[in-house]
Amino acid sequence: MSPIQGTRTGGRSARVQQAVHDAVRDLQRERSRSELSVPLVAQRAGVTPSTVYRRWGTLQELLADVARERMRPDDPPDDTGALDTDLKAWARQYLEEISSSPGREYVRDLVASEGEENSEQCNRYCQVKIRAILDRAAERGEPHPDADTVTDRVTAPIVFRVFFAPGDPTPEWAEELIDQVLADL
Amino acid sequence: MSPIQGTRTGGRSARVQQAVHDAVRDLQRERSRSELSVPLVAQRAGVTPSTVYRRWGTLQELLADVARERMRPDDPPDDTGALDTDLKAWARQYLEEISSSPGREYVRDLVASEGEENSEQCNRYCQVKIRAILDRAAERGEPHPDADTVTDRVTAPIVFRVFFAPGDPTPEWAEELIDQVLADL
DNA sequence: GGGTTAAAGCAAAGTCTTTGCGTTAGCGCG
DNA sequence: CGCGCTAACGCAAAGACTTTGCTTTAACCC
Incomplete structure (x- = not known):
């Protein structure tokens, strides 16, 4: 797969992107969102603001770009030997991740x-992990729901409650969601 | 309930708030989000930008304020005579509302x-409507889930799919969510 | 190596945001 | 009813951010 004709992906461009992303992550650790600005990020990264504006457009798009990188799944989900416990382990971890302040x-x-x-x-990153778990269940011969069902009945309620409901959901509540999905098989 | 001591809620303040909200709604109809700005809104409302900055802080907060107003439930949900059809009518309407471009x-x-x-x-506005429907079911003596269950199994999947999944959910899919919740009673 | 050109730097112009201070008008009291 | 008080508005200047045209740099490809 060759890069798109006429866009440069390596060398200086790559270094600038890395420096800017690093600068954003650094600054997010030490300052609040409302204190961030393109000139501030640019200074920390050692580039000029116009470079950032031309590549990302706005601070919001840059932050989204960094956030997307951070959400990328690194490792395959833990294999605990059974669908029930695999899903529960993933759900607890996911809840913890997105209910944290940076999440x-x-x-x-x-x-x-x-x-x-x-x-x-x-969502695609989430489904990659969910499918990995469901595929393992299929290999073991366990009955299992499909990925969309898990999305609707586990991922969606977790995300919704974190963002729209007062108070923090507990890990126990997340595990109950799994119990309910598996009970309906 | 008296207003907080030392804040003015009527007269000129109320007129300014109304004018600014109206200006935002007008402009949202004719321009894209990235074309909006505080000075633009202020001009349309016939106030100075500094007034907007002092009352709302940022464009984002102002937009959120306007959006919250818009989401406020106006009428009680339609009474179709049965829980199943009440919930389905509400779910279809809610899906249509938030999957629309302005929604x-x-x-x-x-x-x-x-x-x-x-x-x-x-979410509180949503629950007001859901509870109204569930209360009517209780009066009729119909078995019914609680409001949190409806939130997790209907509202959450609808919102999640609209924002995180590609493609638009169909009204039929929303109705299936209701069927599934009611089947578990 | 050397030409080509995408992407970065620089700087000026334009727009948005903040802030200090004077003015207005709603509110409450006598 | 009129008067004082003061929250909220208007104005304008200063400061910060954003955009843009042009120049310079350095990957990429021959």
């Missing part, structure tokens, strides 16, 4: 960004 | 705003 910020940045690409990518 | 913008504005107040209010 909420990332999702917020994704939703706030212009296109729908970024939000959809976030 | 998505409103929710986006709410989530993007600083505090969690605005997003939580949005």
